[in-house]
Amino acid sequence: MLSTKIFGEELRKQGFTFYSGVPCSFLKSLINYAINELEYVAAANEGDAVAIASGAYLGGKKSVVLMQNSGLTNAVSPLTSLNYSFRIPILGFVSLRGEPGIPDEPQHELMGKITTQMLELMQIGWEYLSENIHEAREQLVRANEAIDNQKSYFFVVRKGTFDSEALKNQTQSVSQNYEKKTKRHDDQSPSRYEALATINALRDQNTVQLATTGMTGRELYEIEDAACNLYMVGSMGCVGSLGLGLAMSQPQKNIIVIDGDGSLLMRMGSLATNGYYHPNNMLHILLDNHVHDSTGGQNTVSHNMDFINIAASCGYARSIYVHNLQELKEEITAWKFNQTHTFLYMNISRKASELTGRPKIKPYEVKERLRQNIKNATTEVILTEKHSKKHFAQSGTGYNDEKC
Incomplete structure (x- = not known):
């Protein structure tokens, strides 16, 4: 059985700090760790979780999605037409409910047989996540290499893989329309x-x-x-x-x-x-x-x-x-x-433009261009802030880095 906390820290060391997903009992400990320690967005469904994580990747964050294998079917559309087409890589954890030979609920029987086949059909690299932390570290290295090569990678998680991670007290924010x-x-x-x-x-x-x-x-x-x-x-x-x-x-x-x-x-x-x-x-x-x-x-x-x-x-x-x-x-x-x-x-009216064609730039080129645009803009902001700090320091205005 894996120590959830140690494994979670290994993920953090590899740069994975943004999580989104839909709960599953096999993954509850890793979800609890993400909620407790990192940034976790609870999605309405698994396809949304994939899209949320993909958006975070566009913004420069390495992202993780967590889902039950029944929800993998709900994520097929974005995985095949968003992540594949735009070459947006995400790290996925999918539970293996309905594993052959292990008693489970009837609705998981078919998915237990075809989960790994689905990943292969979608051309997503995958492994069964090891319960041994030394092997799991090596698996994370392989997964990270795939992410660096703009390919998604999934771990298939069997029952009892993670040890218990208690969920800390959650504070629910209240969003209101005004x-x-x-x-x-x-x-x-x-x-x-x-x-x-x-x-x-x-x-x-x-x-x-x-x-x-x-x-x-x-x-x-x-x-x-x-x-x-x-x-x-x-x-x-x-x-x-x-x-x-x-x-x-x-x-x-x-x-x-x-x-x-x-x-x-x-x-x-x-x-x-x-x-x-x-x-x-x-x-x-x-x-x-x-x-x-x-x-x-x-x-x-x-x-x-x-x-x-x-x-x-x-x-x-x-x-x-x-x-x-x-x-x-x-x-x-x-x-x-x-x-x-x-x-x-x-x-709006139902009339479409007669000039409309399809973009001549490929989706993955659009993605790369956008990420570079965001990166350049972020760099400009950092340089501007540094210049402002230097200016304030030289002008004797008492600029304090700790307050800014």
Whole structure:
């Protein structure tokens, strides 16, 4: 049996400090350790956990996901179309419920037989995690090498692998909505292209824009291909969770998540997670045209939804109905000035741009470019702070590093 604390410290030494996941009894000790000692984001589902961890990786953090093997099926979409396509590596721990020959609940029987086959089909390297700490250290070295080569790596965890780690007292933060504006007059219903152009025109050097899959990403690319943009492919519904991970790992950056109705409806549990952790540097914009535009214009059910009240009840500090492009501009400007976790909803027309093609830059190139952009911006901030400290010290203003 592994000492959870010692193994957790070995993970920390390798640089893994950001965790996200969904509980499993086989992994509860490692989850407890992450909650007690590190940064852990409790996701609504396993696919969201993968996206959250991936967002943290974009922000420069080595990330871990924890899940039951039944939830591995829920993570297939982001693992195959987000992590694989963008070459975003994460370290995964998946339990082996339903292991052949070991009594378990009937719902785990099939997954116990096919868990490792699924990992192989997804071209994810994996090992059974050893209960011997010396062997486990060697396994972590191999896993870390895979991560450095931009490949995800998973450990399959059998029952009784980790020793007990007590969960310390948890303090639950309370996220509350304090400003809500519902529909007050008729909608302008501009095209998505016009809305994206308005959003992009307000972008500054401190802004990152994440555009959901389909026409949203394609049209943003047509408007301006920038190093601070990410155009989602596949992994539908994951852009909000990706934004959460990035916002939490890069609190000094302005993270704008541009979502669509079909996408958000697919993973609405992410709203509750985003609202609970409520990073003030994250702006979530929903452009709702009530259809699946890139697949033929089939109706969604968004006409029957009240996204403003839903976001407000999930804990977004501000949940605002936007009627026209001028209001959109005003609300984005207000968010940048006030830095409060905000959800904006806007009805758009069903008309797509006739100019829309697919990005000519590959997803993994988009990822590398974005990470470098974030890294360069962070370096500039550090250099600016150092220069400011030197200036204050030389000017005799009594600048104190310990207070800044």
